[in-house]
Amino acid sequence: MSIKFFINGLLDVFFPPLCVFCGCFDEKSLCKNCRKKIEFIGNSCCKLCGYPLNKLNDSAVCDCKVERFSFEKAVSAAVYEGSLKDAIHRFKYYRKKVLAHAFSRLMEECYRNFIKDPVDFIVPVPLFKKKESERGYNQSELLAKNLGKFLGIPVRNFILRIKDTASQTKLGRTERRENVKSAFQYQGPPGMEAKVLIVDDIMTTGATVNECARILKEAGNFKVYVLTLARGVKQD
Numbered sequence: 001m002s003i004k005f006f007i008n009g010l011l012d013v014f015f016p017p018l019c020v021f022c023g024c025f026d027e028k029s030l031c032k033n034c035r036k037k038i039e040f041i042g043n044s045c046c047k048l049c050g051y052p053l054n055k056l057n058d059s060a061v062c063d064c065k066v067e068r069f070s071f072e073k074a075v076s077a078a079v080y081e082g083s084l085k086d087a088i089h090r091f092k093y094y095r096k097k098v099l100a101h102a103f104s105r106l107m108e109e110c111y112r113n114f115i116k117d118p119v120d121f122i123v124p125v126p127l128f129k130k131k132e133s134e135r136g137y138n139q140s141e142l143l144a145k146n147l148g149k150f151l152g153i154p155v156r157n158f159i160l161r162i163k164d165t166a167s168q169t170k171l172g173r174t175e176r177r178e179n180v181k182s183a184f185q186y187q188g189p190p191g192m193e194a195k196v197l198i199v200d201d202i203m204t205t206g207a208t209v210n211e212c213a214r215i216l217k218e219a220g221n222f223k224v225y226v227l228t229l230a231r232g233v234k235q236d
């Protein structure tokens with residue numbers, strides 16, 4: 001038995017691999033049962049904004065084209081509902097940073113399957129500094145860092161949040177756009193030319209990620225894609 005194997009065996013005895021959702025023993029950080037409860041979006045989504053098509057009430061097409069997004073394409077791993085929604089709450093508001101690893105694996109699958117144009121950099125949506133120090137971390141940055149490691153893509157903080165915006169949760173589509181207006185500033189190198197992936201935990205109408213994409217495109221020659229862990233489906 002090699003030393004490495006022995007040590008790994010010992011580590012498994014003292015720190016057995018657990019599912020981060022339910023706490024059961026499993027080599028994967030997300031067990032089969034918990035995975036089954038997540039509503040993955042896969043291919044049946046709007047090709048522009050990633051909205052899951054089975055969540056549209058009566059129309060067969062997503063109406064996002066009226067939005068004129070600044071990004072090329074947005075994709076999300078799963079619907080922001082049920083057990084995933086609960087887990088994201090624990091991740092953001094109850095300091096369960098351990099969830100970032102499993103979440104980023106889901107995002108990695110989504111990137112590999114649906115972003116066919118390899119990006120140069122991953123850029124997390126920033127938090128306002130005060131909010132980040134209150135929370136102790138930026139959840140999107142944690143996701144971005146894990147994802148960057150899995151994909152071998154560098155993470156860059158090209159965007160700074162300069163306005164402490166109100167929570168978007170209770171706002172409608174137009175109000176969300178207004179709310180994030182002038183909330184961000186470009187802080188990357190001047191005259192950049194690159195393909196980037198903006199990473200966030202949740203996308204609903206896309207107002208926040210769109211404003212980030214707009215800032216990037218204003219500052220340099222950027223091609224922008226968006227990847228979020230979850231997609232909120234209650235729009236109005």
Ligand SMILES: [Zn+2]
Nearest residue numbers: 019022031034
């Ligand atoms: Zn589980």
Ligand SMILES: [Zn+2]
Nearest residue numbers: 046049062064
């Ligand atoms: Zn759409």
